[in-house]
Amino acid sequence: MPEKLLKKSACTLSPLGDSAIVITFGNGMEYSVHKKIKLLKDLLEDEPFAGFIECVPAYTNLTVFYDPLVIYKDRNKSNGNETISPFEVVRSILEMKLQDLKEDKKLIHRTVTIPVCYGNEYGPDLEYVARYNDLTTDEVIHIHSTGEYLAYMIGFAPGFPFLGGLSENIATPRRSSPRMTIPAGAVGIAGMQTGVYPISTPGGWQLIGQTPTKLFLPNVNPPSLLQAGDIVKFHPITDQEYKEMILKEGVQ
DSSP, X not given: XXXXXXXXXXXXEEEOTTXXXXXXXXXXXXXXXXXXXXXXXXXXXXXXXXXXXXXXXXXXXXXXXXXXXXXXXXXXXXXXXXXXXXXXHHHHHHHHHHHTOOTTSOOOOOEEEEXXXXXXXXXXXXXXXXXXXXXXXXXXXXXXXTOOEEXXXXXXTTTEEEEEOOOTTSOBOOOSSOEEEEOTTEEEEEBTEEEEOSSOEEEOSEEEEEXXXXXXXXXXXXXXXXXXXXXXXXXXXXXXXXXXXXXXTTOO
């Protein structure tokens, strides 16, 4: 199925299997691209079409999942025996939604502050990040904790936020050799991004601190503390404060 180009929003619509469409708005991590993705996501969730399941935002695209059987039945009910695929139906719906996007609309971002205990056993790579950028560890902490970060997407592990907006003064490449196990709550840097590991998992980000805040909440809907479009701030805490927060959470 050929891609469809829409001049107004400069995007392409491509099939993903038989029950999803990927709408691509750009090829880089840019706020203007994020804004279009968020506007369309909000519009689809506020005004879902018959057969709509969910939509998942990423850096440059929005994937829309749908039930092809519901689409097929709904289309036949409305148009008799007209032959048209569920993909074509949904593509047509999305094209109309895209034309309705109010791109001058201002996004409203939720702000979430996350406490972080930096350095020592909580941030084993803090000194490396400081040396790499010719800074002191206190300067790295200050720069990291005074920034504001946009959650562009939630990926590769449940609740993992990919945060843009990191200062180039503390940008640091991933580790040459990933760790096999990183503890839940670890705060890291990889290139021009920062993020928080919500669960224990392998990973290659440079670890500079750890938070007692739980980002993956399996018994809550949605199960992720952070959502794409959130603004994240980090607040430095002491080792004692970290331990007290852990105890308060009931984690031994």
